[in-house]
Amino acid sequence: xxxxxxxxxxxxxxxxxxxxxxxxxxxxxxSLRDKPVIVGGGRRGVVSTCCYVARLYGVxxxxxxxxxxxxxxxxxxxxxxxxxxxxxxxxxREMMRSLTPLVEPVSLDEAYLDLSGTERLMHASPAxxxxxxxxxxxxxxxxxxSVGLSFNKFLAKQASELDKPRGFAVIxxxxxxxxxxPRPVATILGVxxxxxxxxxxxxxxxxxxxxxxxxxxxxxxxxxMGARLARLAVGDDDRPVDxxxxxxxxxAETTFNEDLRRLDELEHELWPLCEKVSRRLKAAGLxxxxxxxxxxxxDFHIRTRAESLPHPTQLAxxxxxxxxxxxxxxxxxxxxxxxxxxxxxxxxxxxADPPDLLDRRPGQVRAIETAxxxxxxxxxxxxxxxxxxxxxxxxxxxxxxxxPAEPARPSAHTRNSPARDRR
Amino acid sequence: MKLSIERVALLTxxxxxxxxxxxxxxxxxxxxxxxxxxxxxxALTATDLDIAIVEKVPAKASRAGATTxxxxxxxxxxxxxxxxxxxxxxxxxGDTRLQLRxxxxxxTLACLPKxxxxxxxxxxxxxxxNISAADLRRLIDKTRFAISTEETRYYLNGxxxxxxxSAGVPVLRAVATDGHRLARVETPLPDGAAAMPGVIVPRKxxxxxxxxxxxxxxxxxxxxxxxxxxxxxxxxSLTSKLIDGQFPDYERVIPPDNPRALAIxxxxxxxxxxxxxxxxxxxxxxxxxxxxxxxxLVSATSPENGTAVEELTAAYxxxxxxxxxxxxxxxxxxxxxxxxxxxxxxxxDSGSPTVVRDASDEGALFVIMPMRV
Numbered sequence: 073x074x075x076x077x078x079x080x081x082x083x084x085x086x087x088x089x090x091x092x093x094x095x096x097x098x099x100x101x102x103s104l105r106d107k108p109v110i111v112g113g114g115r116r117g118v119v120s121t122c123c124y125v126a127r128l129y130g131v132x133x134x135x136x137x138x139x140x141x142x143x144x145x146x147x148x149x150x151x152x153x154x155x156x157x158x159x160x161x162x163x164x165r166e167m168m169r170s171l172t173p174l175v176e177p178v179s180l181d182e183a184y185l186d187l188s189g190t191e192r193l194m195h196a197s198p199a200x201x202x203x204x205x206x207x208x209x210x211x212x213x214x215x216x217x218s219v220g221l222s223f224n225k226f227l228a229k230q231a232s233e234l235d236k237p238r239g240f241a242v243i244x245x246x247x248x249x250x251x252x253x254p255r256p257v258a259t260i261l262g263v264x265x266x267x268x269x270x271x272x273x274x275x276x277x278x279x280x281x282x283x284x285x286x287x288x289x290x291x292x293x294x295x296x297m298g299a300r301l302a303r304l305a306v307g308d309d310d311r312p313v314d315x316x317x318x319x320x321x322x323x324a325e326t327t328f329n330e331d332l333r334r335l336d337e338l339e340h341e342l343w344p345l346c347e348k349v350s351r352r353l354k355a356a357g358l359x360x361x362x363x364x365x366x367x368x369x370x371d372f373h374i375r376t377r378a379e380s381l382p383h384p385t386q387l388a389x390x391x392x393x394x395x396x397x398x399x400x401x402x403x404x405x406x407x408x409x410x411x412x413x414x415x416x417x418x419x420x421x422x423x424a425d426p427p428d429l430l431d432r433r434p435g436q437v438r439a440i441e442t443a444x445x446x447x448x449x450x451x452x453x454x455x456x457x458x459x460x461x462x463x464x465x466x467x468x469x470x471x472x473x474x475x476p477a478e479p480a481r482p483s484a485h486t487r488n489s490p491a492r493d494r495r
Numbered sequence: 496m497k498l499s500i501e502r503v504a505l506l507t508x509x510x511x512x513x514x515x516x517x518x519x520x521x522x523x524x525x526x527x528x529x530x531x532x533x534x535x536x537x538a539l540t541a542t543d544l545d546i547a548i549v550e551k552v553p554a555k556a557s558r559a560g561a562t563t564x565x566x567x568x569x570x571x572x573x574x575x576x577x578x579x580x581x582x583x584x585x586x587x588x589g590d591t592r593l594q595l596r597x598x599x600x601x602x603t604l605a606c607l608p609k610x611x612x613x614x615x616x617x618x619x620x621x622x623x624x625n626i627s628a629a630d631l632r633r634l635i636d637k638t639r640f641a642i643s644t645e646e647t648r649y650y651l652n653g654x655x656x657x658x659x660x661s662a663g664v665p666v667l668r669a670v671a672t673d674g675h676r677l678a679r680v681e682t683p684l685p686d687g688a689a690a691m692p693g694v695i696v697p698r699k700x701x702x703x704x705x706x707x708x709x710x711x712x713x714x715x716x717x718x719x720x721x722x723x724x725x726x727x728x729x730x731x732s733l734t735s736k737l738i739d740g741q742f743p744d745y746e747r748v749i750p751p752d753n754p755r756a757l758a759i760x761x762x763x764x765x766x767x768x769x770x771x772x773x774x775x776x777x778x779x780x781x782x783x784x785x786x787x788x789x790x791x792l793v794s795a796t797s798p799e800n801g802t803a804v805e806e807l808t809a810a811y812x813x814x815x816x817x818x819x820x821x822x823x824x825x826x827x828x829x830x831x832x833x834x835x836x837x838x839x840x841x842x843x844d845s846g847s848p849t850v851v852r853d854a855s856d857e858g859a860l861f862v863i864m865p866m867r868v
Contacts, residue, residue, distance in 0.1 A: 429676075
């Protein structure tokens with residue numbers, strides 16, 4: 073592994089956790105180790121992840137559950153525990169960030185890393201640093217990863233898939249065309265079923281086929297995508313590893329311990345989510361124009377309602393006011409198990425909450441929220457809040473399921489809540 | 496019903512009434528125009544349940560009668576007929592179709608029963624006054640650009656028309672604002688208008704009314720209650736519901752004594768702002784005005800597009816000031832200044848509302864909120 077002519081000159085990596093959800097489940101329950109494990113099911117009944125044992129039987133992710141069980145009847149099916157996986161993913165990401173600030177997460181179980189210039193700091197080449205990281209993740213977190221190392225993101229990703237699971241593969245500059253030529257066009261990110269069919273119609277099935285076409289022809293036939301294909305076909309990819317990624321929406325949601333029907337109870341859950349979204353918008357320097365409300369009914373139907381604001385906002389109060397309107401229309405006695413709120417269509421923050429001739433509130437609200445944010449930064453989340461957070465006592469979802477009489481985490485605002493006993 | 500009518504007369508009237516008719520209607524009869532032939536005239540009526548327009552045109556009616564036909568279809572047909580055509584409309588008693596003949600063209604249109612056509616009850620309209628069409632046009636033209644489209648502040652979705660005092664003189668005032676700019680235009684109070692309630696005339700009504708009074712020389716009769724208003728001009732009348740809401744206390748947001756005065760030819764500023772704003776980002780449209788002694792620099796910066804700057808001479812002597820505006824809003828206001836006229840700005844600082852007046856029209860005042868740049 074550590075013998076490659078260009079090894080010291082490659083520093084872009086793609087790291088992919090092997091059968092991530094299933095691996096976490098196996099870690100948490102060692103009795104599953106040698107059994108075929110499928111994580112999935114739930115509402116739509118498809119496989120989200122299956123372990124490598126299950127793959128031997130032909131089970132694949134995104135396969136309908138009944139098919140998967142026909143192929144592998146003895147499989148252990150586990151409902152996804154997303155919050156656990158998110159926690160593990162966070163730990164993995166933290167380890168990556170201890171090597172370089174340039175970590176671009178693609179999903180929970182995948183990320184790109186740019187290790188350029190870390191040699192002196194790590195006293196090792198990027199390849200050695202990555203090998204140590206993979207070993208550390210396995211040792212300390214208990215799951216395995218596959219690493220691809222190359223000189224750009226496209227090839228790093230190709231590399232990580234070469235040697236899965238628990239793999240480490242390197243793609244250098246030499247022989248790139250030959251390496252890519254036999255691969256199917258579908259290995260290029262962004263080439264889905266529809267694009268694949270279009271390319272097949274044009275007689276283009278492998279990357280080699282693309283290499284033989286003139287870039288202008290590809291561009292003429294497939295537009296911007298054609299230009300991209302022409303470049304990627306020869307291993308040319310100049311996208312930087314961007315730790316920010318491009319945020320398209322910021323949202324927060326919570327699942328209740330017990331289903332809720334009443335508007336006032338739902339509102340009470342909504343407010344802290346608006347505060348959370350607002351806090352993240354402010355931190356990221358974003359202002360959103362579209363508010364989206366998400367509700368999940370007790371029979372798992374998802375309702376989303378969206379509305380555009382007259383101006384982009386960062387303020388919890390503005391988000392809440394709008395989302396509350398949307399919520400009031402949906403709170404018709406239906407039992408809900410989840411509520412979420414999100415903001416999208418971003419603008420630069422200087423366009424947020426413009427001053428208004430008639431309505432002084434945006435300025436006042438901004439001043440109030442800034443003051444609250446400062447107090448919280450200094451004394452903690454529970455130190456101060458708006459009166460709205462008090463009315464019904466602490467949100468159901470954050471209440472400990474046991475000990476209804478004595479909240480386990482009394483905080484400043486619950487202690488003084490006059491309405492707490494109503495529940 | 497049977498009548499013959501000149502194409503141009505029918506076309507003009509149809510143009511007025513059909514624009515009230517919404518393109519999409521859940522109630523089919525609202526897509527139709529009501530035609531009523533009697534006594535040498537054809538009366539056309541269209542409504543969207545909030546506005547009703549009736550217009551009478553001379554016609555040779557040989558058999559009286561009434562029916563309703565699809566408004567946009569009829570309008571499109573008449574529009575495409577040749578200039579100077581004589582149009583014949585006929586419906587046999589009991590028939591559910593209307594025949595339209597002109598020259599060698601013949602159309603048959605499906606009708607809906609006239610009994611189903613909703614009649615808008617205006618109720619009692621106690622306040623009445625006359626205003627010249629020219630004055631009414633001025634009130635509308637100089638304010639309607641500032642009408643808000645924000646649905647949550649529905650009471651800003653129209654022009655606030657009311658009687659007021661301006662330096663002790665009674666005036667009829669039109670005010671519109673969307674929170675970013677405000678337009679206040681007044682004209683001497685017409686006789687009889689002193690008793691009128693202050694009313695908010697909805698945007699659509701304003702736009703339909705403006706079409707109705709375009710090119711009219713005479714007076715417009717206005718009659719209103721606090722829920723309805725009617726404008727009558729020549730042979731046409733428009734009746735509309737009013738916005739049920741409280742228009743905000745707009746005087747409170749007009750700064751009375753901004754200390755810094757700037758005078759500049761409106762069209763010069765408009766052209767410079769228009770050119771410079773080419774660079775402004777699509778979303779913000781921001782331009783910056785940098786004022787210094789007798790000099791005004793208009794500039795824009797965008798991280799994607801680059802920068803632009805233009806220097807203008809202006810009458811100013813109140814100390815350096817930089818202030819940002821939405822170029823769109825600034826251009827809208829410059830458009831209201833009389834041709835070749837001078838715009839007089841009264842500024843305070845980069846965060847406070849700025850007042851703009853037209854040097855040649857004392858009765859018009861505008862306020863614009865600056866933006867952070």
